[in-house]
Amino acid sequence: MTDESQNWMEQARNYLEYQVNLGFREVLLSRVEENRIELSPLEEVREELGECTRCPLHRTRHSIVFGEGNSRARLMFIGEGPGADEDRQGRPFVGRAGQLLTRMIQAMGLERVDVYIANIVKCRPPENRNPEPLEIRTCLPFLEGQIAAVAPKVIVALGRVAACALLDIKDSISKLRGEFRDRNGIPVMPTYHPSFLLRAEPDKRHKAEAWADLQKVMALLDRPDSGSGDNL
Ligand code: SF4
Numbered sequence: 020m021t022d023e024s025q026n027w028m029e030q031a032r033n034y035l036e037y038q039v040n041l042g043f044r045e046v047l048l049s050r051v052e053e054n055r056i057e058l059s060p061l062e063e064v065r066e067e068l069g070e071c072t073r074c075p076l077h078r079t080r081h082s083i084v085f086g087e088g089n090s091r092a093r094l095m096f097i098g099e100g101p102g103a104d105e106d107r108q109g110r111p112f113v114g115r116a117g118q119l120l121t122r123m124i125q126a127m128g129l130e131r132v133d134v135y136i137a138n139i140v141k142c143r144p145p146e147n148r149n150p151e152p153l154e155i156r157t158c159l160p161f162l163e164g165q166i167a168a169v170a171p172k173v174i175v176a177l178g179r180v181a182a183c184a185l186l187d188i189k190d191s192i193s194k195l196r197g198e199f200r201d202r203n204g205i206p207v208m209p210t211y212h213p214s215f216l217l218r219a220e221p222d223k224r225h226k227a228e229a230w231a232d233l234q235k236v237m238a239l240l241d242r243p244d245s246g247s248g249d250n251l
Contacts, residue, residue, distance in 0.1 A: 060168035061090050064161055068141070074157040076142035076150070082109035086137030086165055093240055094127075095135045095171035096120065097162070098212060099180040100150050106143035111136045116213040119251070120177070123213065126230065126248045127237050135169045137162055139184045155184050166205070173239050174205055175232075178212030197232055199239070208236050216251075226251050 058066060065085055071077060084101040087110055096112075104114035112120045124131055140150040140158040150158075166174070176182040179192040185207055186200050195209040210232035211225055219225045230248035237243055 059090060061165060064164035064168060067164070068161050071141070071161075074140075074142075074154045076140060076144060076154050076158075079145045080142035081106050083141050084109055084111050084138060084143075085141055086111055086135065088131060088135035089133055090135070090169060092133060092135040092169055093172040094129070094133070094236065095137070095166065095169055095174045096124075096177060097174060097181045097185060098136075098138045098177040100138045100140040101143040102147055102214075103143065111138055112213070115217060119213040119217060122251055123229070123233060126251055127233055128242060135165070135171065137165055139181050149180055155180075159184065171205065173199075173236055174202065174207045175236055176207050176209045178215060179209075181212070182207070182209035196228065197235070199235070206239060208232055 068083065068085065071083060080101075082101075082105075084105045088095075098112060098120075101111065102114055102116070104117070105111055111117070120136070121131055124134055139162060140154050141161065142158075144150050144154070174185065176185050179190075179195070182192060182195045183189055185202055186195075186209070188195075192209060192211060192215075196211065197209075199206040199208055201207070211219075211229045216226055216229060227248075230251060233248070234243070
């Protein structure tokens with residue numbers, strides 16, 4: 020060891036002793052611990068996504084809307100993509116449609132923190148257009164990572180775009196809804212998107228159908244009688 024490095028070590032030792040004498044031992048140790056913290060599987064997906072520019076949607080977005088909720092949720096809701104409110108806040112389903120989704124979750128006897136909510140694409144398509152096939156294909160692996168990390172018992176696909184992307188089929192939501200379909204061993208219940216339900220008001224028929232779909236999901240989660248659709 021050179022004189023210079025010996026001198027440096029001596030200075031470092033003195034500094035650490037000084038910090039310990041000041042009562043900073045725990046802070047120093049916790050910093051060491053911090054460096055050892057491993058990312059959760061969901062955090063790993065987020066880290067991998069980074070400040071994504073993999074598809075054209077990055078050009079017009081303000082925020083990446085990754086998804087949120089219980090990282091071990093038994094129930095996952097997947098929509099199409101962020102809207103203007105979500106793009107501004109960086110959170111999924113926070114606008115008017117989001118408020119209806121929250122009421123749907125509560126009608127099932129749950130809260131948003133009990134479930135995990137995400138979208139097929141994580142950046143807002145301009146003018147709220149549907150995401151293009153290329154955009155869906157590019158973003159989907161990250162949603163797949165989220166599904167694998169959360170490992171829900173059941174997924175509710177909100178709207179045609181989400182249902183078709185998740186199930187790799189093409190059909191209308193009115194034909195797809197109401198029946199569970201398998202996606203890599205996880206049952207997926209397609210139902211109407213809350214935005215559609217808002218547009219379809221005051222015709223309550225679609226809300227009643229959506230509630231019937233959610234009741235099937237509740238039965239699968241062994242909570243057949245734990246909610247009420249009266250306030251949807
Ligand atoms: Fe990346 Fe997905 Fe955003 Fe496209 S939509 S830029 S793939 S995060």
